[in-house]
Amino acid sequence: MPHGARRALVLSSIHDLPPLNQVARHLIGMLGNDRTSALDLDHVIRNDQALTARVLKHANGSMYGKSRRIASLAEAVVLMGENQLQELVLGVSVLESMGQVLLPGFEEVAWDHSVDCAAAARALARLDRKVDPEVAFVAGLLHDIGLLVMARAAPAEMADVMALAPDDPLASERRHLGVNHAQVGQRLLEMWNLPPVLAEAVRLHHAPHRKYAVINPLVNVVALADVLATIGGNTLYPAAARPDPFALLKMCGVSVDRLPALFDELAQSRDEARRLLATVRGPGHRPQDTDESPAAPRVFSVFAVDALRRGWYEHSLRHLGHSVVSPEGHDGFEAPEWIIADLHGASPDSRARIERAAGTCGARLALVTTTVVSSGPWREAPRLTPVLDTRVIGQLLAQDSLAYA
Ligand SMILES: [Fe+2]
């Protein structure tokens, strides 16, 4: 099929999708509005009986329904709170409007990733307060919706793109389908008449920039959330495809002293979102992380001169369930198995110190790829991306067991 025809096929398929229901559109329109009361929420949802029935079914399957049977929306509001009920309604509605994708496993991974991105965006918004946390949640949930549209319209071409594991997914999508998922997502949100700030954040989630901190801070929040979602979560594209996390942290106002709060908030928000939306995908959906289950806890050390970089790697590793100790001065107790080094700005002296520390405790060295060193022990060191996601660390540790097998 010619390139232009494929593009036309994908774009016209947007119109074949069942529309996002009125209730969800109304709720998204009300987001960030302080005057929204529990009464409004109850009224809006109650108008759609079929949706009400589905929401109550999922509410009863969620953590809230375990403690008490939820028989009405009014009870759901009391028990779950407005935000959680709203998120459940939106989750059910968005998933329903997507229909079926004929690519095995794709839908599940895309859904898990969207829920994790929603949770991460909300965590960032709770910390930064420049964006309403519920708006951030919805933006995260919808950010990759264009991928689902494309996988539904052109499954064979999307399977080709995924098989390539491209470092530049948007360019690869454009080559194969004539359009990329950020553009398709924006078109869909516009067709659904959702607020322009949301459509813009979806269009630009792979193109964050300092200037959006003022114009539309949601753009950078979703871009960073997209990265955070991959640490301990499922992903469709490889880690090399992700933007520089340090620039993103700065754009979102996350300084080194706020990293602990960010990762705490991230863990909590993700736990809430996963437990709330676990039932929405329905029976047959495998639980999170079976594909890329976190590796067994290991002991790491991190070396980086820059405190933000060091903090980022340490928190990422802890978020994946590993422990992090100092490369020196561990008294032989809990010696690190791996030292992850980012030599950005490191002097020859400090580099030599790390080499010595690795030799003393028998740790292997891994090098973050923002730095190029090809001498001495670094020549053999595995190269990692600055985003230490589940897959990157999983591959590193797999290599480890091969080396010792
Ligand atoms: Fe994306």
Ligand SMILES: [Fe+2]
């Ligand atoms: Fe994403």
